[in-house]
Amino acid sequence: MTAAPAPAPAETIAPGEPLLSARGVSVRFPVGSQLAARIRHEENVLKAVDGVDLEIGRGEALALVGESGSGKSTLALTLAGLQPPSSGEIRYGSRKLPARRSRADQRRIQMVFQDPYSSLNPRLTVGGILRELLRVHHVVPRNEVESYSKTLLNLVGLGEEAMAAYPRQFSGGQRQRVAIARALALRPDVLIADEPVSALDVSVQATILNLLRDLRGELGLSLLLISHNLAVVRHLCSRVAVMYLGRIVEIAPTEQLFSSPQHPYTRSLLAAIPKLTEGMGDDAPALRGDPPSPLAIPSGCRFRTRCPIAQERCEREDPVLETGAPDHQVACHFAFADGGAAREHEQEDPS
Amino acid sequence: MSALSFPEHPETVLLPVEHAAPRARRRWYRQPALMTGLVVMGIIVFLAVAAPLITSYNPNAQNLSQTLQGPSAQHLLGTDQLGRDVWTRLLYGLRLDLSIACLAVLFPFTLGVILGCVAGYFGGWTDTVIMRVVDVVFAFPFYVLIIALVFVLGPGIRSIVVAITLLGWVSYARIIRGEILVAKRQDYVTAARSGGLTSPRIMGRHVLPNVISQAIIYSMSDIVQDMLAIVTLSYFGLGVPPPTADLGSMISDGQNFISTHWQLTTFPGLAVVAVGLGLSLIGDGLADLIRPGQT
Amino acid sequence: MTESGSTGSTGPAGPDQAGATGPVLEVRDLHVQITSRSGVVRAVDGVSLEVPRGEAMGLVGESGSGKSMTLRACLGVLPAEGKVTSGSILLDGVDLVPMGQRDLNRIRGPKISMIFQEPMSALNPVVRVGSQIAEGPQVHLGYSRAKAKERAIDLMRRVGIPDPERRFRAYPHEFSGGMRQRVMIAIALSCDPEIILCDEPTTALDVTIQDQILRLLARLCRDSGASLVFVTHDLPVVAQICQNVAVMYGGQIIESGDVRDVLLDPRHPYTLGLVRSAPDFEYVRESLVPIPGSPPSLVSPPAGCRFHPRCEFVEEDCKVTPTPLRPLPGGRATACLHWERCLEAVAADKASQ
Numbered sequence: 001m002t003a004a005p006a007p008a009p010a011e012t013i014a015p016g017e018p019l020l021s022a023r024g025v026s027v028r029f030p031v032g033s034q035l036a037a038r039i040r041h042e043e044n045v046l047k048a049v050d051g052v053d054l055e056i057g058r059g060e061a062l063a064l065v066g067e068s069g070s071g072k073s074t075l076a077l078t079l080a081g082l083q084p085p086s087s088g089e090i091r092y093g094s095r096k097l098p099a100r101r102s103r104a105d106q107r108r109i110q111m112v113f114q115d116p117y118s119s120l121n122p123r124l125t126v127g128g129i130l131r132e133l134l135r136v137h138h139v140v141p142r143n144e145v146e147s148y149s150k151t152l153l154n155l156v157g158l159g160e161e162a163m164a165a166y167p168r169q170f171s172g173g174q175r176q177r178v179a180i181a182r183a184l185a186l187r188p189d190v191l192i193a194d195e196p197v198s199a200l201d202v203s204v205q206a207t208i209l210n211l212l213r214d215l216r217g218e219l220g221l222s223l224l225l226i227s228h229n230l231a232v233v234r235h236l237c238s239r240v241a242v243m244y245l246g247r248i249v250e251i252a253p254t255e256q257l258f259s260s261p262q263h264p265y266t267r268s269l270l271a272a273i274p275k276l277t278e279g280m281g282d283d284a285p286a287l288r289g290d291p292p293s294p295l296a297i298p299s300g301c302r303f304r305t306r307c308p309i310a311q312e313r314c315e316r317e318d319p320v321l322e323t324g325a326p327d328h329q330v331a332c333h334f335a336f337a338d339g340g341a342a343r344e345h346e347q348e349d350p351s
Numbered sequence: 352m353s354a355l356s357f358p359e360h361p362e363t364v365l366l367p368v369e370h371a372a373p374r375a376r377r378r379w380y381r382q383p384a385l386m387t388g389l390v391v392m393g394i395i396v397f398l399a400v401a402a403p404l405i406t407s408y409n410p411n412a413q414n415l416s417q418t419l420q421g422p423s424a425q426h427l428l429g430t431d432q433l434g435r436d437v438w439t440r441l442l443y444g445l446r447l448d449l450s451i452a453c454l455a456v457l458f459p460f461t462l463g464v465i466l467g468c469v470a471g472y473f474g475g476w477t478d479t480v481i482m483r484v485v486d487v488v489f490a491f492p493f494y495v496l497i498i499a500l501v502f503v504l505g506p507g508i509r510s511i512v513v514a515i516t517l518l519g520w521v522s523y524a525r526i527i528r529g530e531i532l533v534a535k536r537q538d539y540v541t542a543a544r545s546g547g548l549t550s551p552r553i554m555g556r557h558v559l560p561n562v563i564s565q566a567i568i569y570s571m572s573d574i575v576q577d578m579l580a581i582v583t584l585s586y587f588g589l590g591v592p593p594p595t596a597d598l599g600s601m602i603s604d605g606q607n608f609i610s611t612h613w614q615l616t617t618f619p620g621l622a623v624v625a626v627g628l629g630l631s632l633i634g635d636g637l638a639d640l641i642r643p644g645q646t
Numbered sequence: 647m648t649e650s651g652s653t654g655s656t657g658p659a660g661p662d663q664a665g666a667t668g669p670v671l672e673v674r675d676l677h678v679q680i681t682s683r684s685g686v687v688r689a690v691d692g693v694s695l696e697v698p699r700g701e702a703m704g705l706v707g708e709s710g711s712g713k714s715m716t717l718r719a720c721l722g723v724l725p726a727e728g729k730v731t732s733g734s735i736l737l738d739g740v741d742l743v744p745m746g747q748r749d750l751n752r753i754r755g756p757k758i759s760m761i762f763q764e765p766m767s768a769l770n771p772v773v774r775v776g777s778q779i780a781e782g783p784q785v786h787l788g789y790s791r792a793k794a795k796e797r798a799i800d801l802m803r804r805v806g807i808p809d810p811e812r813r814f815r816a817y818p819h820e821f822s823g824g825m826r827q828r829v830m831i832a833i834a835l836s837c838d839p840e841i842i843l844c845d846e847p848t849t850a851l852d853v854t855i856q857d858q859i860l861r862l863l864a865r866l867c868r869d870s871g872a873s874l875v876f877v878t879h880d881l882p883v884v885a886q887i888c889q890n891v892a893v894m895y896g897g898q899i900i901e902s903g904d905v906r907d908v909l910l911d912p913r914h915p916y917t918l919g920l921v922r923s924a925p926d927f928e929y930v931r932e933s934l935v936p937i938p939g940s941p942p943s944l945v946s947p948p949a950g951c952r953f954h955p956r957c958e959f960v961e962e963d964c965k966v967t968p969t970p971l972r973p974l975p976g977g978r979a980t981a982c983l984h985w986e987r988c989l990e991a992v993a994a995d996k997a998s999q
Contacts, residue, residue: 067852068823082544106547119538123560132556133546171940179542186546201708202879206923206936228853231927235934272857273927274882276909285861287854290822 017093018055019222020079020109020190025052025088026246027074031295046294048074050246051088053321056190061216061223063233063254065269066243069291072226075243076192079224080109107137110183114195116175120167126153126178127163133185152181156211173204180211184219191215192224197232209236230273234258239327242266245294245302248321252328262324262335264307301333309334385636391629395622399449402442410435410443410596419612431601431615432608440596445622447591448598451508452578456570458516463523464559464566470524471531472554482528485521493518497580498589506589515577522573523566530562564641571634575627582623598623668739669696670840670873671720671758676733678712678719685945689715689728691897694971697841702867702874704884704905706920707894710941713877716894717843720875721760722750738840755786755837763846765826769818775829776802776814782836801832806862824855828862835866841873848883860887881909881924893917896942896952899971903978911992913980915957918988922995951983959987 027049036044049071056062064072077083079090084099091097097105113119121129130149134140140148150160156177167175176196183191193212197205213236216223227233233240234254241251242265250263261267265287272286289306292298298305304314313333321329324336398405414434421429428437470481488496497514504510534540535558543553584590585599593600598619605615678690690712697703705713718724720735722742735742737757742750759782762768770778779801780794789797795814802810805828818826827847834842844863848856864887867874876888884891885905892902893914901914912918919937939956942948948955954964961984969981982988 067854077541080545082541103547106545109545111542111545113538113542115538119542121539121543121557121561124557132548136546136548136552182542182546201941202881202920203708203923203937205925206934209925209934210936229925230853231925234927234930235925268854272854274857274860274880274886275928276882276885276926277906277928280861280864280886283861285854285858287857290824290855 014093018091019058019060019093021053021055021091022075022079023053023089023091025054025075025078025085025090026050027071027078027083028086044295047246047297048294049078049085050297052243052246052248054079054241054248054251056222056224058189059216059220059222060239061225061237063237063240064224064226064243065228065230065233065240067228067269067291069245069294070243071246071294072243073194076111076194076224076226079190080111080192081106082111103137107186108188109190109192110186110188112176112179112183112191112193112196115199116172116179117199119179120175120182122167125164125166126181129178129182130163130185133182137186139186149185152185153178155184155215156181157207171204172200173207176200176208177211180208180215184215188221190222190224192226194226195228196225198227198229205232212236230258230270242269245291245297247302247331248329249303249331250329251321252325252330256325256328262328262330263303263332264309265303268306268308301331382636382639384632384639388629388632388634388636391625392633395445395626395629396449398442399446402439402446406436406439406442408436408439410440411594412436419608421612422614428614428618429612431604435596437601437615437618440601441598441618441622444596444598444601444619445626447595448578448581448585449626451511451581451591452574455512455515455577455581456519456574458512459519459573460523460566460570462516463520464527464563466520467524467527468531468554468559471528472535472550472558478528481524485524488518488521493576494580494583498584498587501584501589506584506592508591511581511584511590515580519573519577522569526565526569527562530565531558534558534562564637568634568637568641571630571637575630578623578626667699670699670738671695671697671875672736673716673720674734674736676716676719676735677731678715678724678728679731680715680725680728682727682945687944688897688947689944690719691944691947692970693733693894693897693899695892695899695902697873697875699840700867700871700873701890702864702876702888704888704891705875705877705894706879706881706884706891708879708920708941710896710944711894712897712944713894714845717760717845717875717877721754721758721843722747723760752786755782755839757839758841758843759834759837759839760843760845761827761830761834761847763849765823765830766818768830769826771818774815774817775821776816779829779832779836782833786837797836798832801836802829804866805829805832805835806858807832823851824859827851827855827859831859831863831866835870835872838870839872841875842867844874844876846878847876849878849880856883863887881920882927885909893920896947897944898952898981900953900969900981901979902971903974903976907976907978913974913978913985913988914953914982915959915988916953918991919956951981959984 026047029046029048030044031046032044052071052075054075064075066072074083078085081097081101089096092105092108124132127149130152131145134145134148135142149163153160153162158174158177158181162170162178167178170178196212197208200208209232212223215221223236225233225237237254239251240254240257241248242257242263243249244265250257250261250266257266258270261270268287287306292302292305300316301307301310301314301319304310307314317333319331319333321331322335323329330336412435414430416434417426417430418432418434419430420426423429426436426438428441431437431440466481470478496518500514500517501510504513540553540558543557548557581590582599582602585597586603588600588603590599591597601619602616605612605619609616673693673695676690676693677688680687680689693712693716695703705716707713715724715728719730720737720742722745724730730743733743737753742753769775776795776798779798780789780791783789783794783797784791799810799814802813807813807825807828818829821829830847847863848859851859860883863874866872874888876884878884888905890903891905891908892899893908893916894900895916901908901912901917908917909921912921916937919935922931922935923937925931925934937956942952942955948965950963950965950967951957951969954960957964964983967983969983971979971981973979974985
């Protein structure tokens with residue numbers, strides 16, 4: 001067995017410097033006739049991502065959590081270079097990445113998608129899929145392409161019989177493994193996994209999640225996991241960013257987020273998770289109403305229409321993401337209002 | 352049980368290719384439409400290809416002492432007004448018309464698929480411009496335009512092919528564009544972009560092979576349409592110049608004798624119908640295979 | 647459903663033979679087969695269950711376990727290639743299996759209804775929502791248009807759709823996913839059925855919306871006294887809304903009982919495997935333990951216990967002895983011959999927590 005591939009060390013990133021960062025990134029989609037909108041003095045614009053700052057460190061596992069309309073998938077595509085941002089910038093280390101990335105840069109961030117059934121070209125064999133990528137990017141010398149492909153497949157737990165097989169011969173879980181092998185073929189620094197296990201059976205999810213965790217350890221990959229399933233997030237990631245309607249509303253280390261969530265949306269989200277050990281009781285739902293449409297984002301704090309503690313200030317002022325405790329940022333006027341939990345962590349911080 | 356990670360000798364349980372193959376390929380021989388069509392076309396193509404072997408007459412050889420004979424042992428379908436053997440002319444005409452039609456389909460197919468691909472994949476202004484041209488061409492009645500074009504270009508095979516190409520590409524463009532609009536949203540296309548592959552490569556190697564089947568199915572009925580166009584043009588004297596044997600001119604010439612020697616017009620006409628039927632059946636059968644319908 | 651015409655003697659609206667205390671739905675040794683190119687698929691292979699009145703029963707399993715087919719058989723909406731080959735489905739004591747479509751149509755709505763997973767495909771996109779809700783009462787309860795409209799608006803209010811008078815005239819695409827699911831619930835409730843079958847109704851919804859819908863369903867059923875059969879692959883969801891649960895594998899029920907007993911203290915290695923392999927929010931396991939192997943072929947299932955090729959406790963007799971459900975104390979049942987091994991495993995898990 002040849003050794004596992006290491007990420008191509010292309011540039012030196014200063015220790016402590018984030019590997020990948022987004023500053024003020026917005027992604028807007030025009031909807032309908034722009035001319036009509038201008039006449040009516042309206043904005044027919046869907047703000048999928050509305051001003052996001054994010055950093056991923058080397059070897060870190062960060063989760064992006066949110067519900068439909070939160071913009072997490074769009075943000076992922078933007079970070080991966082597949083969707084140009086309408087404003088803001090994406091940096092690799094200290095270097096700004098242009099909207100049209102070079103091939104070398106495109107390699108650095110790879111994605112695994114949600115649907116195992118549409119993410120592999122049905123007309124190509126697994127070997128063909130890998131071969132094409134390896135050759136186009138000259139990842140390994142030509143005569144090593146075959147053996148390297150087999151190494152990649154072994155890495156994700158598939159044997160070399162897979163090389164000549166077509167995607168339709170694989171089960172959902174196996175296809176996700178192929179997708180992961182494909183993502184790793186280019187030796188990326190960052191792996192973005194967009195709901196990698198949602199379409200799989202429960203007992204199969206475990207193999208993929210374990211695989212992702214083990215690969216991270218082996219290869220030192222950074223992982224950006226997008227999921228709506230907080231249990232999966234808790235299992236895999238060390239830091240969590242919660243998104244709502246295109247903004248990050250809270251970001252903190254996993255355990256801290258779950259033990260002392262500060263944003264009302266995060267609290268509702270955690271309260272809504274069904275638990276094995278307790279019944280629902282007769283309580284009201286964790287969060288009322290439907291999320292507003294991204295076409296008509298509420299003024300001020302965008303969560304105020306559903307927030308249990310919304311006040312007059314929330315309609316006027318849009319809260320900014322601020323650090324309220326070490327490594328813990330929240331965008332709410334009333335974060336850390338109950339002091340207590342936050343201060344505990346402050347005392348533990350040696351700095 | 353320990354968690355499965357990095358097994359030494361991983362066991363890959365794959366479905367064998369035969370079982371996992373799309374239902375289509377396994378049962379193509381069981382499709383009645385397809386089989387009938389293939390049989391019909393098989394016979395026709397054989398007759399057309401083997402024409403010199405089946406008949407001993409020269410299709411253009413006139414024999415003025417034996418004009419307008421009925422069917423007999425020497426002349427299976429009789430002779431026409433210039434003494435030429437009708438059966439021979441039928442086969443050679445079939446041969447000519449069929450080959451022109453097949454050739455004529457290639458050019459619109461290629462042009463239409465490429466333009467449709469580009470329009471669908473890139474969208475934006477490219478798409479708008481190409482599709483508006485398509486709309487304009489579609490707005491004109493096909494036969495009116497093709498007759499006008501051939502008239503302008505001068506009669507002959509080359510003009511026919513050019514005219515058909517200029518008009519025929521639009522259907523392919525529309526079909527392929529529609530398919531590409533859907534296909535490009537698939538995750539495997541996003542994955543290919545993520546892998547840093549260039550647009551032409553993605554279009555050609557990834558998207559197109561998955562959508563080309565619709566164009567191929569359509570081309571079957573397009574061959575029929577083209578053949579009819581050729582026959583019609585020849586009927587009007589704008590097609591293949593005489594004395595070359597050709598179904599259209601045979602029908603046209605035979606018209607004059609329809610009350611006395613109906614076979615001169617009818618058999619070429621039947622030949623055209625047979626080809627149309629055969630190709631349509633193949634097209635239907637293929638369509639059923641690719642998109643399995645209700646039994 | 648067998649296509650034999652109904653002679654009318656077993657009318658669907660017949661007398662309540664089971665009495666007001668018997669189970670509202672009773673399935674006895676149901677077998678459903680689907681003819682496919684690769685052979686006869688035994689999708690449901692000997693399933694028996696009882697749904698008490700006013701209670702919610704969960705049906706849990708992965709894809710291919712037969713849970714959806716069981717539901718569909720109860721409603722008589724099996725796919726064209728499928729049919730019930732033996733067994734009975736007693737709704738209020740009346741067997742649905744021999745019924746023809748006409749008789750079934752009379753009970754669908756007033757007695758039994760269904761909520762589907764994808765509201766966008768289950769709702770007719772070109773018919774206004776209000777009409778879809780009002781249709782049931784008009785057809786089955788003989789309401790006039792005005793009265794049916796009134797009932798529809800009332801139902802929309804009860805399921806929490808804001809501004810129901812106006813939204814009565816809206817089309818499905820104008821609603822969000824959660825709202826569409828509420829419309830589906832309104833339709834399911836429109837004729838006041840005794841039992842509602844739910845096929846993964848919240849799987850496609852966001853977590854906060856799922857929470858709303860689950861609570862709504864629970865409250866509505868409590869208020870109307872309707873029973874629920876809730877099919878899902880999501881264990882915590884089943885724990886939230888159901889009192890009892892049956893776990894399905896390979897077309898059979900392999901364990902059943904009180905929901906918290908079964909999920910927290912399983913007595914079958916498959917249930918144990920399911921629980922261990924799913925990431926649980928409340929308890930972060932060191933490593934998720936997947937179930938090795940793959941689901942059994944339903945065309946030629948393994949002999950003996952269907953789970954034995956993947957089972958960590960497998961013994962020789964598991965490979966040959968048939969494994970029907972056997973009762974355990976406490977209203978539970980398991981199909982495992984060596985269920986005691988699960989006790990040790992569960993205890994070990996708890997100790998390491």
